[in-house]
Amino acid sequence: MTEASRGSTAIVVGASATLAFVILRAVVAWGGHEPLAVDVWWHDLMLALTSDVWIVVAWVPAVVGGTVGMIVIGVILIGVLVWRRRRGDAATLAVAMVAVVAIGATMAAVIGRTRPADSLAESVATSFPSGHTAVATTVVVMLGLLLRRRAVWVAGAAWVLLMMWSRTYLQAHWLSDVVAGLLEGVAVATLVWACAESVRARRLARSHRAASLPDEPIESSVNP
Structure with missing residues (x-):
């Protein structure tokens, strides 16, 4: 796949995800921000499967993917990219992480959807969308696009699914939130x-054009 086609595919995927988000947001708003039928079903299933051991397991991604955890992980990832002389990729990852937090936190505060009443984690009315899931997904997708390794995509997908399960298992979010x-x-x-x-x-195209321009003739300073 060429760079141009990769860029076009990314734009299509991003636009599709944006549209799907807007539709889901409209559905949640139409229902008065109350849990959807699928939210109730999933919530009851998680409650039925609750155990002390799995609660401890669920807290691992919740803590690692929390504010402090993601700041540490972000700094490490950006530092490694800079060390590998991939400063542009480091800047891209940093911008994406800042953007997803700014967008998600603002929307969550404005929407003000109430979390499940029996939440084992946060209880403030900032349930939609799930910040933990958004940041985890952003980092995974960005690393997948930058590193282009199948192992990154596979491990990343597993991490995102674990995060989504964790947030609903701890009753911190409805399924539609994650x-x-x-x-x-x-x-x-x-x-x-x-x-x-x-x-x-x-920038690369400008650099190539500049390199392909013929050198200007040097005028002689000696009069004929």
């Missing part, structure tokens, strides 16, 4: 990456 976080993360990561690649391609 799906919204997933869509937000995909949209932000793909669109930020596509913009960064577009800027990089234009």
